[in-house]
Amino acid sequence: MANTLSLYRTVKRLGIPDDRIILMLADDMACNARNKYPAQVFNNENHRLNLYGDNVEVDYRGYEVTVENFLRVLTGRHETAVPRSKRLLSDEGSHILLYMTGHGGDEFLKFQDSEELQSHDLADAVKQMKQKRRFKELLIMVDTCQAATLFSQLHSPGVLAIGSSMKGENSYSHHLDSDVGVSVVDRFTFYTLAFFERLNMYNNASLSSLFNSYNPSLLMSTAYYRTDLYKRPLDKVPVTDFFGSVMETIHTDSAYRGFSVKGTDKAEIKAPLNLKASQAERRALSAYHQDQISDFNKEVCSFHCIWSTLHKTVVEKIEDADTFVNYGLVVIIPLVAASTWLWR
Amino acid sequence: MEKTRWFWVWVITSLFFRLVLIYFPENLNLGFRPEVATPLTSLRRLAEGYWLKQSSMSPYAGSMYHGSPMLLSILGPLTVKRIEGQPSHLMCSLLFVVADLVTAMLIRATGQTLQLAYSQSLRSLNLVSLLESSETLSAGDIAALVYLWNPLTIITCVGSSTSPIENLLIVLSLYGACLRIAPLAAFGWVLAMHLSLYPVILIIPVILLLGYGPDAPPRKLFLQKNSSENGNSPSCHGNYPCNEVTSQEKLPLHPFLWRPVMHFMLWASFWLFYVFVLCSISLKQHGGLLEMLKRTHGFILTMEDLSPNIGVLWYFFAEVFDFFRDFFLIVFHINILFMILPLAIRLKHRPCFLAFVYIAISSMLKSYPSVGDSALYLGILGLFINELAEMKFSFFLFCGYIGVSLLSPVMHNLWIWRGTGNANFYFATAIAYACLQLFSPDMDKWHGPALVCFCPPESVFQLLQGWSMGLNRRGNLL
Numbered sequence: 107m108a109n110t111l112s113l114y115r116t117v118k119r120l121g122i123p124d125d126r127i128i129l130m131l132a133d134d135m136a137c138n139a140r141n142k143y144p145a146q147v148f149n150n151e152n153h154r155l156n157l158y159g160d161n162v163e164v165d166y167r168g169y170e171v172t173v174e175n176f177l178r179v180l181t182g183r184h185e186t187a188v189p190r191s192k193r194l195l196s197d198e199g200s201h202i203l204l205y206m207t208g209h210g211g212d213e214f215l216k217f218q219d220s221e222e223l224q225s226h227d228l229a230d231a232v233k234q235m236k237q238k239r240r241f242k243e244l245l246i247m248v249d250t251c252q253a254a255t256l257f258s259q260l261h262s263p264g265v266l267a268i269g270s271s272m273k274g275e276n277s278y279s280h281h282l283d284s285d286v287g288v289s290v291v292d293r294f295t296f297y298t299l300a301f302f303e304r305l306n307m308y309n310n311a312s313l314s315s316l317f318n319s320y321n322p323s324l325l326m327s328t329a330y331y332r333t334d335l336y337k338r339p340l341d342k343v344p345v346t347d348f349f350g351s352v353m354e355t356i357h358t359d360s361a362y363r364g365f366s367v368k369g370t371d372k373a374e375i376k377a378p379l380n381l382k383a384s385q386a387e388r389r390a391l392s393a394y395h396q397d398q399i400s401d402f403n404k405e406v407c408s409f410h411c412i413w414s415t416l417h418k419t420v421v422e423k424i425e426d427a428d429t430f431v432n433y434g435l436v437v438i439i440p441l442v443a444a445s446t447w448l449w450r
Numbered sequence: 451m452e453k454t455r456w457f458w459v460w461v462i463t464s465l466f467f468r469l470v471l472i473y474f475p476e477n478l479n480l481g482f483r484p485e486v487a488t489p490l491t492s493l494r495r496l497a498e499g500y501w502l503k504q505s506s507m508s509p510y511a512g513s514m515y516h517g518s519p520m521l522l523s524i525l526g527p528l529t530v531k532r533i534e535g536q537p538s539h540l541m542c543s544l545l546f547v548v549a550d551l552v553t554a555m556l557i558r559a560t561g562q563t564l565q566l567a568y569s570q571s572l573r574s575l576n577l578v579s580l581l582e583s584s585e586t587l588s589a590g591d592i593a594a595l596v597y598l599w600n601p602l603t604i605i606t607c608v609g610s611s612t613s614p615i616e617n618l619l620i621v622l623s624l625y626g627a628c629l630r631i632a633p634l635a636a637f638g639w640v641l642a643m644h645l646s647l648y649p650v651i652l653i654i655p656v657i658l659l660l661g662y663g664p665d666a667p668p669r670k671l672f673l674q675k676n677s678s679e680n681g682n683s684p685s686c687h688g689n690y691p692c693n694e695v696t697s698q699e700k701l702p703l704h705p706f707l708w709r710p711v712m713h714f715m716l717w718a719s720f721w722l723f724y725v726f727v728l729c730s731i732s733l734k735q736h737g738g739l740l741e742m743l744k745r746t747h748g749f750i751l752t753m754e755d756l757s758p759n760i761g762v763l764w765y766f767f768a769e770v771f772d773f774f775r776d777f778f779l780i781v782f783h784i785n786i787l788f789m790i791l792p793l794a795i796r797l798k799h800r801p802c803f804l805a806f807v808y809i810a811i812s813s814m815l816k817s818y819p820s821v822g823d824s825a826l827y828l829g830i831l832g833l834f835i836n837e838l839a840e841m842k843f844s845f846f847l848f849c850g851y852i853g854v855s856l857l858s859p860v861m862h863n864l865w866i867w868r869g870t871g872n873a874n875f876y877f878a879t880a881i882a883y884a885c886l887q888l889f890s891p892d893m894d895k896w897h898g899p900a901l902v903c904f905c906p907p908e909s910v911f912q913l914l915q916g917w918s919m920g921l922n923r924r925g926n927l928l
C-alpha cells in the first residue's frame with residue numbers, strides 16, 4: 107500500500123489532479139488493529155512523510171478492489187450507477203499510466219489474496235481499450251515478483267511496459283521498519299521515487315533516463331522493459347507525459363499580455379495544435395460574416411457600393427493592420443497642426 | 451501681471467495635486483465607482499479590449515469594451531506598460547493629466563476670445579463707458595481654474611476614465627469654432643462624435659459660431675441702434691438695405707458667413723473619412739466598420755448595459771417590458787433631440803452658451819452619464835460668469851452638488867454592499883442630480899448691462915420634462 111500511495115503522491119505533485127487518478131487500494135493497513143500508528147502509512151523508516159494524509163482520494167477500496175472491477179475500469183464497461191469518479195474517462199488522445207504492485211508470479215498478479223489477474227486477461231483488456239480508442243499511449247509499470255511476465259502477452263500498439271523483475275527473479279523490499287514491524291517500501295518503487303524526487307514539473311527528463319537509472323545490483327533484480335509496441339524513441343519522451351501533467355505554460359509578468367507574440371506569426375510559434383485549429387475556425391467565421399456584410403452593402407445605396415468596393419480593393423490588401431493604424435494615428439497630429447497653422 | 455502670475459500658480463498647484471493623487475496607493479478605487487467609470491469610459495474595460503485585440507479576437511467580444519478602436523491603439527499599450535513599484539495605469543493617468551491641462555488652456559483661450567468679442571460689441575453699441583465702469587472678471591482664467599479645481603474633474607482624471615479625452619475634444623472643437631479655424635473645429639467635432647455619440651448635436655453651435663462669430667448681443671439691439679442713428683428716414687424699418695445709407699459708422703451686424711461653414715463641412719467629411727478608414731483597417735478581421743458602429747454607437751443608443759450609474763435611464767429600462775423597449779428608447783433619445791431646435795432659435799446669437807446648454811442637456815439625459823460630463827459643463831459655465839453674475843439659486847445648486855456627491859456613494863454602498871437599502875435609494879440621488887442639472891442652465895436670468903435674455907418658455911418646459919420623468923417611474927423613494 108505504501109508503494110502505491112507514494113507513487114500517487116509523486117504523480118499528484120507533478121501535476122495530475124485527483125479527477126484524473128483512479129486509486130484502487132486494498133486499504134487494510136492504515137486502520138488495521140495491529141498498526142502501531144493508526145491511520146498513518148509511511149514509506150520510510152524515518153517516518154518523515156505520512157502518505158495517508160488529508161488529500162488522498164481513494165476510488166476503490168477494500169472489497170471493491172477485484173479483478174472484475176479492475177477490468178471494468180480499463181475497458182469502461184460499467185453499470186450505469188457507477189459514478190464518474192470511478193470511471194476511466196479517457197479518449198484517444200490520453201496518455202495513461204498503469205501502476206500495479208503486490209504479490210505476483212509467472213503470468214499473474216494477486217488481488218486481495220483471493221483472486222488473480224492473468225497476463226492474457228490484461229492483454230485482452232488492453233486490446234479492447236485500443237479498439238475503443240481509450241488511449242493514445244499506455245505505460246504499464248509493475249512491481250511484483252516476476253513482473254515482466256505479466257505483460258508478456260500484450261500486442262496492442264502504443265503500449266510501453268516495465269517490470270521490476272524478470273521471469274524467475276523475485277523483487278525485494280527495500281528496508282524493514284522495525285518500529286512498525288513490516289517492510290515499508292519495495293526496491294523498484296524506492297528507486298523510482300528517488301528518481302522523481304529530484305524532478306519538478308518543468309524538468310524534461312526522458313523516459314530513457316528513468317529506465318536507465320535502475321541499477322540491477324541495487325534492485326537485486328533486473329528491471330526489464332519492452333518497447334517493441336511503442337513507436338516513439340524513449341529519449342524523446344518526457345516523463346511528465348505519463349507521470350505528470352504539464353500544460354504549455356508561458357510565463358508573463360504582466361496580466362494582460364496575450365499568448366501571441368507581436369511581430370512574429372501570430373499563434374504559430376507557441377500555441378499548441380488544437381488551439382490553432384480553433385483560431386483558424388474563428389477567422390474563417392469572421393471572414394464569412396464579412397462577406398455577408400459586403401453583399402448586403404451592395405443592395406443599398408451607392409455610397410455603400412463605393413465604400414464596399416474601396417474596402418475590398420484597398421483595405422484588404424494591407425497586411426499588417428496595426429502598424430498602419432498606428433502610423434495613421436501618429437500622422438493625425440502633424441496634419442491637424444499644419445492645417446491649423448496654414449488656416450490662420 | 452499679478453493676476454496672470456496667480457493664475458499660473460493655481461494651475462501648477464492643481465497639476466501637482468493630481469499627481470499626488472495618482473501616486474496614492476489604490477485605496478481610492480475610483481475606477482470601480484459607477485459614477486466615475488461607465489461601460490463607455492472605463493479604463494479597465496479598455497485594457498480588457500486591448501488584451502482581446504492582442505489575442506487576435508475582436509475587441510468587442512464579450513461586450514466589455516464599447517469604445518473606439520483608435521482609442522484602443524493609443525491607450526491600450528499604455529495600460530499594459532508597468533513600471534516597477536509604481537501604481538498601475540500610471541502612464542494613462544499622466545496622459546489624462548496632460549489632457550486636463552490642455553483642456554483648461556483651451557477653455558482659457560476661448561474665454562479670452564469671448565471676452566474680446568463682448569467688449570467689441572459693447573464698444574460698437576457705444577456702451578464703452580459701461581464697459582469701463584463695471585468690473586468684469588477675466589472669464590477665461592476663472593473658467594480654466596474652475597475646470598482644473600472642480601473636485602469632479604479631479605476625480606475623473608484620477609479615476610481611470612477616458613472622459614478627459616472626450617472633454618478635450620469637445621473643448622477643442624469649440625475653441626476652433628470660436629477662432630473660426632475650420633479644420634480644428636471639424637477635427638474636434640468628428641473625434642468627439644466618434645468617441646461618444648452625443649457631441650453630434652454640437653454641430654449646431656459650431657456652425658453658428660463659424661457663421662456668426664462668438665457670442666454677441668441679439669441682432670435686434672444692433673438694428674435698433676442703426677435705426678436710432680438713421681432717425682428720420684421714413685422708408686427705414688430697420689431692415690438690411692437701410693444700413694447701406696448709414697454714415698461713416700458701420701455697425702457690425704454679424705451677417706451669417708457661409709464660407710467658414712462650407713470649409714467646416716469639407717474638413718469634417720475629410721476627418722470622418724480618415725477616421726472611418728483607420729477604424730475599418732483596424733477591425734478588418736473582426737467585422738469591420740459595421741461591427742464597430744453596432745458595438746459603439748449601437749450600444750449607446752440601445753442601452754444594452756443596465757448597470758447603475760448616475761443617470762436616470764437604467765432604472766427605467768430595468769423595468770420596461772420588451773414590447774415597449776424600442777418605443778421608450780426612441781422617446782428618451784428624442785427628449786434630447788427636440789430641445790435642440792427651440793434652443794437654437796432662441797440662442798442663435800450666443801452659440802457658445804448654446805453649446806453649454808446642449809452639453810448640459812446631453813450629460814443629463816445620455817444613456818451612460820458620469821461625473822466627467824458634468825465636470826465639462828461646470829467648467830464651461832465659468833466662461834459666462836460675467837453674464838451669470840446674478841444667477842439666482844446658486845448657493846442652492848452648490849449645496850445640491852455637494853450633497854449629491856456625498857450621498858451617492860453612500861447610497862450605493864447601502865444598496866450593493868450592505869444590502870440594507872435597495873435600488874430606489876441610489877436612484878433617488880440620481881434623480882436629485884438630474885434635477886440639479888436641470889435647474890442650473892435654466893433658472894438663471896441675465897442682468898448684463900442693457901442685455902436681457904430671459905428664457906421663460908424653455909425653463910418651464912424643461913421643468914415639466916423633469917417632473918414627468920419623475921412621475922414615470924413607479925416605486926417608493928424611501
